Amino acid sequence: MNIFGKIKNLFKKEDEDKKEIQKYDEGLSKTRKNFVEKILNINNKYEKINEEYLESLEEILINADIGVSTVLKLMDSIRKRIKEEKIEDVNLLKEVIVDEIFITYVNNDIIDTNVNTSNNINVILFVGVNGVGKTTTIAKLAHKFILEGKKVKMIAGDTFRAGAYLQLKEWASKTKSSFYGVEGQIDPSSVIFDGLKEAEQDGTQIVLIDTAGRLQNKDYLMKELDKINKTIKKVLPDVNQETLLVIDANTGQNGINQAKEFKKVTNITGVVLTKLDSTAKGGIVLAIKEEVGIPVKYIGFGEKDTDLEIFDLDKYIYGLFKGLI
Ligand SMILES: Nc1nc2c(ncn2[C@@H]2O[C@H](COP(=O)(O)OP(=O)(O)OP(=O)(O)O)[C@@H](O)[C@H]2O)c(=O)[nH]1
Ligand SMILES: [Mg+2]
Known part of the structure; x- marks a missing residue:
């Protein structure tokens, strides 16, 4: 067929x-x-x-x-x-x-849209520019994993924006996840180091690490990502790690450029495309795959922790073409 x-x-x-x-x-x-x-x-x-x-x-x-x-x-x-x-x-x-x-x-590729999780500890690092929906996506994924019976911990690696700590802490309590964070502007890598140590000891299965929004052209912020990755490897050398780049679908072509730049500095394993509910630019899914070569793994359809779907090409094409077929 x-x-x-x-x-x-x-x-x-x-x-x-x-x-x-x-x-x-x-x-x-x-x-x-x-x-x-x-x-x-x-x-x-x-x-x-x-x-x-x-x-x-x-x-x-x-x-x-x-x-x-x-x-x-x-x-x-x-x-x-x-x-x-x-x-x-x-x-x-x-x-x-x-x-x-x-x-x-x-395109003859085998598209793996699963975020691979093993039974041991898994780390998912969230990166992206400001305001795209990183923190909200963490809440959505936490909700999903908690429903699957997994033990989830959020780590507040956004130590830059005032309010980021509390925002994540509230999502942790709402989704019944545990939380590790330190208030104040300190080195995110040191918070992540301690948070991962705690996760290793308390039997956490899924660690979701929030990071501050960063523009892809700010060199020092990109270097900070490098340091974060080294920290993860240092605490958990064999960990199963995903790095998800969060992109706001409203940004269209600019989102494609963000993906290209982030890909240059860090190993992005998947894209989360947010705010599809509020845009007419849903075609961006195709462009990300074709022009950047990174699969979209999740899509966000709203502001609640339940508004997340695993990306499914058939359903996406159905949503795109209903009325035409
Ligand atoms: N409509 C809609 N709004 C969303 C979606 N995802 C996130 N938002 C909203 O977008 C705004 C920013 O979300 P955050 O999760 O704080 O974004 P962030 O990337 O963590 O932002 P910074 O930490 O400031 O870089 C909030 O008002 C969210 O409710 C989505 O899928 N659809
Ligand atoms: Mg945030």
Whole structure:
């Protein structure tokens, strides 16, 4: 079955997936409105595929923040299929568009969207620019792991912003996680060192480390990340570590640049894309994978600790194209 058929089946699913499908449906509604309506408009305007139609399609894809180079690649594949399959009717092209977007994303890679956790201690470090949703994502993940019966500890590695300590402490208490932090502007690595020591001793399974928002062009802040990573290795040399880069979906192309810069200085294992509920730029998922080569592992759909979903390509494409299929 091609992806089009698979997505169609998602409409019929009334099983345990339904709630998650609804989240994608609602969370991507802004992106979809912008995107699908425009495609339907050009489909009404042009009955047959011609150059003008294809140029309009290209523009729509670019405006959905899919990323210029991704769109160009996508358009090449779409043109090729029009030729090969001798497609003339614009309505028959819908299926090809959805299909090719899926293929572009997967790109023959094995996409591991799982955050790998072992039964021993696992460390997840959260990095990203200011205000993107790092601390809220920690709360969301804590909630998820606690539901799975895991022992979770948050470490307040943002010692820079006044208020960051209390914000995390409150989330820890709300999600029933334990908390390690020291108030005041001290070296984050020293807090992380002590927090990890405590976690090692008290049988914590998942350590979630908050860090201060940092701009990707501030050298000394990037060096601080290096020091944090060394600290983690020093306390727990064999630890299973993930470093999740948190990106606000509203930032579009700028988010792609953030990912490229962070990737240069630290080993990012996945992206968390937040605030999909408040943006029409949901196409950024495709651009991150294509232009940066890092998979999106989680997506944030709101401000509550329950507003997080593991990234699922089928459901994402469903959310993006509902109305078109
Ligand atoms: N709508 C929406 N808002 C979100 C989401 N994630 C976070 N927020 C909001 O974004 C704001 C910033 O979130 P934080 O988690 O404090 O962001 P941060 O990256 O830790 O910020 P700094 O520590 O200042 O760098 C808060 O008002 C959150 O409630 C989301 O998925 N959707
Ligand atoms: Mg924060």
